[in-house]
Amino acid sequence: MCGIVGYIGRRQAQPVLFNCLSKLEYRGYDSCGIALLGDSIQVCKDEVRVKALEKALPPIAGLAGIGHTRWATHGEPSRANAHPHCDCTGRIAVVHNGVISNFQRLKDKLISTGHVFASETDTEVLPHLIESYYQGDLEEAVERSLADIEGSYAIIAVVAGEAKLVVARKDSPLIIGIGDRENFVASDVPAILDYTSRVVYLEDGDIALVTADGVRVRENGARIDRAEHLIQWSVADAQKSGYEHFMLKEIHEQPRVIRDTLREYISADGLAAEVIPSGEGGLENMLIAACGTSYHAALIGKYIIEQLVRVPVKVELASEFNYCGQVPPGSNALVITQSGETADALKTMKKLKEAGCQVLAITNVVGSTASRIADHVIYTRAGPEISVAATKSFISQLVALYWMALPHARVDLRTLDELIMELRQLPARVQEVLDNEAAIREHARRLARFNDVFFIGRGANYPVALEGALKLKEVSYIHAEGYAAGELKHGPFALLGAEAPVVAILASDHTGEAMLTSIKEIRARKSPLIAVVEEGNEAAGEIADSAIIVPRVNQVFSPVINTVALQLLAYYAARERGCPIDFPRNLAKSVTVE
Amino acid sequence: MVKQAIILAAGEGRRLRPFTVNRPKAMISIAHKPILQYVIEALAQNGVLDIVLVVGYRKEQVFDHIGSGEQLGVNITYVTQAEQLGTAHALLQAREVAADEFLVMSGDKLIEADTVARFIETAPPAVLVKKVPDPVRYGVVSIDERGMVKSIVEKPKVAETNIANTGIYAFSREVFDFAAEVLDIPDALNNMISSGRNILAVETTGVRLDVVYPWDILSLNEAVIRRVPLGLGGVIESGVSLRGRVTVGQDTVIRANSTIVGPVVIGSGCDIGPNACILPATSIGDNVTVSAFTALQNSVIGNDVNIGPGCIIQDSVIGRGCVIKGHFTACTGQAEVKVNGEYHQVNLGAMLGEGCNLGNSVVAQPGAILGNNCQVQALKLVAGRLPDKSLVV
Numbered sequence: 007m008c009g010i011v012g013y014i015g016r017r018q019a020q021p022v023l024f025n026c027l028s029k030l031e032y033r034g035y036d037s038c039g040i041a042l043l044g045d046s047i048q049v050c051k052d053e054v055r056v057k058a059l060e061k062a063l064p065p066i067a068g069l070a071g072i073g074h075t076r077w078a079t080h081g082e083p084s085r086a087n088a089h090p091h092c093d094c095t096g097r098i099a100v101v102h103n104g105v106i107s108n109f110q111r112l113k114d115k116l117i118s119t120g121h122v123f124a125s126e127t128d129t130e131v132l133p134h135l136i137e138s139y140y141q142g143d144l145e146e147a148v149e150r151s152l153a154d155i156e157g158s159y160a161i162i163a164v165v166a167g168e169a170k171l172v173v174a175r176k177d178s179p180l181i182i183g184i185g186d187r188e189n190f191v192a193s194d195v196p197a198i199l200d201y202t203s204r205v206v207y208l209e210d211g212d213i214a215l216v217t218a219d220g221v222r223v224r225e226n227g228a229r230i231d232r233a234e235h236l237i238q239w240s241v242a243d244a245q246k247s248g249y250e251h252f253m254l255k256e257i258h259e260q261p262r263v264i265r266d267t268l269r270e271y272i273s274a275d276g277l278a279a280e281v282i283p284s285g286e287g288g289l290e291n292m293l294i295a296a297c298g299t300s301y302h303a304a305l306i307g308k309y310i311i312e313q314l315v316r317v318p319v320k321v322e323l324a325s326e327f328n329y330c331g332q333v334p335p336g337s338n339a340l341v342i343t344q345s346g347e348t349a350d351a352l353k354t355m356k357k358l359k360e361a362g363c364q365v366l367a368i369t370n371v372v373g374s375t376a377s378r379i380a381d382h383v384i385y386t387r388a389g390p391e392i393s394v395a396a397t398k399s400f401i402s403q404l405v406a407l408y409w410m411a412l413p414h415a416r417v418d419l420r421t422l423d424e425l426i427m428e429l430r431q432l433p434a435r436v437q438e439v440l441d442n443e444a445a446i447r448e449h450a451r452r453l454a455r456f457n458d459v460f461f462i463g464r465g466a467n468y469p470v471a472l473e474g475a476l477k478l479k480e481v482s483y484i485h486a487e488g489y490a491a492g493e494l495k496h497g498p499f500a501l502l503g504a505e506a507p508v509v510a511i512l513a514s515d516h517t518g519e520a521m522l523t524s525i526k527e528i529r530a531r532k533s534p535l536i537a538v539v540e541e542g543n544e545a546a547g548e549i550a551d552s553a554i555i556v557p558r559v560n561q562v563f564s565p566v567i568n569t570v571a572l573q574l575l576a577y578y579a580a581r582e583r584g585c586p587i588d589f590p591r592n593l594a595k596s597v598t599v600e
Numbered sequence: 601m602v603k604q605a606i607i608l609a610a611g612e613g614r615r616l617r618p619f620t621v622n623r624p625k626a627m628i629s630i631a632h633k634p635i636l637q638y639v640i641e642a643l644a645q646n647g648v649l650d651i652v653l654v655v656g657y658r659k660e661q662v663f664d665h666i667g668s669g670e671q672l673g674v675n676i677t678y679v680t681q682a683e684q685l686g687t688a689h690a691l692l693q694a695r696e697v698a699a700d701e702f703l704v705m706s707g708d709k710l711i712e713a714d715t716v717a718r719f720i721e722t723a724p725p726a727v728l729v730k731k732v733p734d735p736v737r738y739g740v741v742s743i744d745e746r747g748m749v750k751s752i753v754e755k756p757k758v759a760e761t762n763i764a765n766t767g768i769y770a771f772s773r774e775v776f777d778f779a780a781e782v783l784d785i786p787d788a789l790n791n792m793i794s795s796g797r798n799i800l801a802v803e804t805t806g807v808r809l810d811v812v813y814p815w816d817i818l819s820l821n822e823a824v825i826r827r828v829p830l831g832l833g834g835v836i837e838s839g840v841s842l843r844g845r846v847t848v849g850q851d852t853v854i855r856a857n858s859t860i861v862g863p864v865v866i867g868s869g870c871d872i873g874p875n876a877c878i879l880p881a882t883s884i885g886d887n888v889t890v891s892a893f894t895a896l897q898n899s900v901i902g903n904d905v906n907i908g909p910g911c912i913i914q915d916s917v918i919g920r921g922c923v924i925k926g927h928f929t930a931c932t933g934q935a936e937v938k939v940n941g942e943y944h945q946v947n948l949g950a951m952l953g954e955g956c957n958l959g960n961s962v963v964a965q966p967g968a969i970l971g972n973n974c975q976v977q978a979l980k981l982v983a984g985r986l987p988d989k990s991l992v993v
Contacts, residue, residue, distance in 0.1 A: 246668075247663050247664075247666075247667035247668045248653075248655070248659070248662065248663035248667075248668075248676075248678040249660075249663055255663070258660055258663070258664050259664070261904075262664070265869060265886060265887050265903075265904070268869070268887070269850075269851045269868065269869035269887070270851075272851070272869065272871075427889070427906055427923075430887060430889065430904065430906070431904055431906060431921060431923065433887060433903065433904045433921075434903070434904035434920055434921020434954070434955060435921065435955075437622075437920065437921065438921070438954075438955055438973075440660070441622045443660070541973075557955070557973075
């Protein structure tokens with residue numbers, strides 16, 4: 007998991023590269039580096055964040071260069087292991103995102119022919135391979151090197167004296183930004199939005215030659231024209247607009263994100279019904295697979311479909327399904343991935359397709375790998391999500407799931423009308439949670455002093471408890487666990503006590519009474535208790551030490567409202583503890599390695 | 601020429617409640633845009649692209665809507681005024697980021713681009729003034745024979761002149777030394793005068809509209825709505841009659857046999873009709889549903905509102921996220937409304953705060969003001985002022 011950038015054109019490359027890299031830190035930030043291309047190659051790298059390296063360096067002239075911000079996979083974060091990597095002569099430099107699985111064999115072979123390696127990374131075999139093939143044409147040398155390589159890659163290679171970037175991708179994201187007498191290469195779109203909104207997405211197996219004047223893409227040696235896309239996101243989307251952290255900005259964007267996502271679906275009238283035909287082989291026995299926060303969306307999706315459509319649904323972790331998961335042939339499957347580049351999710355998609363499934367994807371990134379593999383795509387309209395902790399993408403995934411399930415709902419038409427009306431009201435209800443931020447902040451302040459927190463819920467709010475715990479642990483580093491309330495007494499009870507608070511999500515549905523019983527049991531163990539309760543149900547909340555009041559909605563939609571409250575709880579707890587909220591330690595935004 | 605403007609947008613606007621419970625006064629929406637956005641656009645048209653926004657009360661609303669300013673073509677720097685102590689105190693918060701010369705104005709008063717155009721040529725310090733019929737409501741400015749300000753008296757019992765302070769100033773950094781001593785800018789100006797500074801009074805005839813009371817939203821809306829650029833997005837079904845200046849946002853559906861008489865602005869993602877009637881000077885936000893046989897006239901409807909069938913809504917403001925079931929009646933009429941202990945005679949329909957929920961066949965008496973999140977059961981009559989979260993059973 008890394009971010010790579012390249013620039014060639016009329017400006018000094020150094021500041022451009024650093025600016026682009028700073029937008030990719032969500033992909034990794036344990037070390038970074040740049041190489042500037044001229045008659046020779048100048049490499050500067052260190053085990054620091056992008057800003058720190060930028061500050062430490064004197065200006066170096068050069069109208070082209072490459073850069074990298076790293077999330078370690080092979081070899082610990084260190085200056086030696088940071089990219090770019092060079093060959094023995096120091097005339098070839100490469101940045102790489104991905105994993106070269108046969109690197110050890112290649113490395114042994116190269117060492118035996120006299121190549122000297124400076125790092126422990128898999129990437130370093132690339133510049134040495136290119137060196138061994140280089141006879142004055144970089145593109146040819148890169149192509150021959152890639153033929154030797156197994157694994158995934160997005161790379162940019164440069165050689166001293168040749169004013170060009172050679173880029174290639176397989177199973178790792180890479181885009182080219184088209185400018186005026188200048189061109190850009192990056193792992194992701196936000197990196198280049200300060201300079202251009204014209205983008206070419208490379209496909210797996212593409213090799214492109216990028217110069218200041220043009221881009222030439224080849225697929226299996228044959229020239230091919232890849233369509234240019236105009237990106238509608240603006241740079242503003244990638245900036246903090248007054249907020250201290252992207253996470254809070256993105257939490258606050260959620261009413262708009264729900265509105266935009268719904269608008270897209272409603273204007274494409276009947277989209278969901280077309281994607282999944284009702285009746286035989288519809289939502290019945292559908293497999294939903296995902297990782298991380300998207301997995302929690304998948305779990306809620308199961309409750310949504312089972313409750314509204316009353317057919318069984320199976321949910322799998324994509325990373326586990328890949329080992330020995332089975333599906334009935336011909337059934338429908340759904341994979342949820344925000345980035346559309348999550349390695350495990352992509353592998354699951356391929357496996358499902360091989361098993362003869364119709365694969366549907368919910369993703370936030372148009373043109374992402376997942377969107378190209380899937381038979382049908384439902385796009386969420388969350389816009390770029392920079393904070394490592396996913397918030398708005400999760401909520402937009404839920405909206406997509408509601409929209410997918412509603413046309414199949416086995417309810418009378420009047421109830422369906424009311425459900426759709428309530429769905430359209432969600433932006434206003436979510437805004438009400440946000441307007442209540444100050445009160446939630448007080449709860450977070452109290453929570454921040456503890457080291458262990460339990461989250462419990464029942465029904466559709468059980469996955470909400472999992473998500474609440476995940477948010478809290480990833481941004482505040484407080485140890486947090488989510489449980490189905492009924493499972494608490496099968497073990498975790500042993501850990502309750504005055505130093506282990508419990509956050510209980512108290513829905514006003516058929517799970518309400520059982521939740522009250524759970525809460526009373528917890529009270530008896532002296533655990534401080536924060537209840538998330540609906541307006542009008544305050545009496546139930548009085549059993550708890552304190553209550554976060556959320557607006558009342560139809561119970562089908564309560565996961566949306568409760569999740570937003572827990573996002574704010576996690577954010578303010580992390581802030582209270584002074585954590586680096588947008589870039590938590592050891593985590594990266596989208597995980598493009600298994 | 602001045603290139604920077606410091607806009608004060610931290611204020612709450614208590615008399616505008618319930619519409620300012622969750623947003624600062626500058627973020628009150630008029631003809632589908634917050635007032636602050638009009639102010640920024642007037643500055644941008646004159647090449648003032650470096651904008652400093654002083655925010656405080658409910659600042660997230662400003663961040664969410666205005667963002668980095670890129671959409672408006674300006675560059676925005678935010679500074680926070682933690683406590684709303686006064687305009688001079690607000691201005692002082694911008695000391696670190698201020699240029700050598702800059703304009704200062706309020707983010708909650710509409711201003712025309714022409715007014716800005718003439719004022720930015722003036723060398724600071726200067727204050728923009730305007731002749732008004734009722735100066736005692738404002739800061740009254742006395743001017744000497746050279747056109748320099750002699751003094752500003754805030755809301756005097758007896759006005760010496762009919763010249764009012766508009767709250768728009770041109771300053772150099774020197775002002776910060778005076779602002780540090782007092783809480784409000786007029787006091788700082790008086791101190792500048794007494795320490796020998798010459799402050800030019802520049803007179804404007806431009807329209808300058810302010811919202812003070814909830815019903816001012818309606819008059820401001822009517823004044824501005826005619827200038828909204830035309831555009832028809834979405835789907836207009838057959839049999840729809842559109843007359844006058846009508847603007848419809850993207851992905852909005854206007855269903856069959858609806859009649860829309862401009863000036864009307866409808867946001868994006870709305871579902872209007874069938875057989876709905878939208879009459880002049882009505883603004884509708886984004887993601888709003890207006891059901892069959894409902895008539896709206898001279899009203900402002902917020903985002904995410906759902907209005908059921910057969911309603912009549914006149915001279916009313918409906919806050920974001922309200923759900924109104926069928927046959928709601930809010931007809932206009934003469935009303936006496938109490939705000940902050942003062943009584944006002946106004947012609948008004950109803951004012952609904954955010955997130956109100958109205959059952960079938962509710963009738964609002966003229967001048968009814970419902971706070972946020974009020975619940976009204978079917979067949980009820982609402983009148984007077986209801987506090988937030990009232991339950992009418």
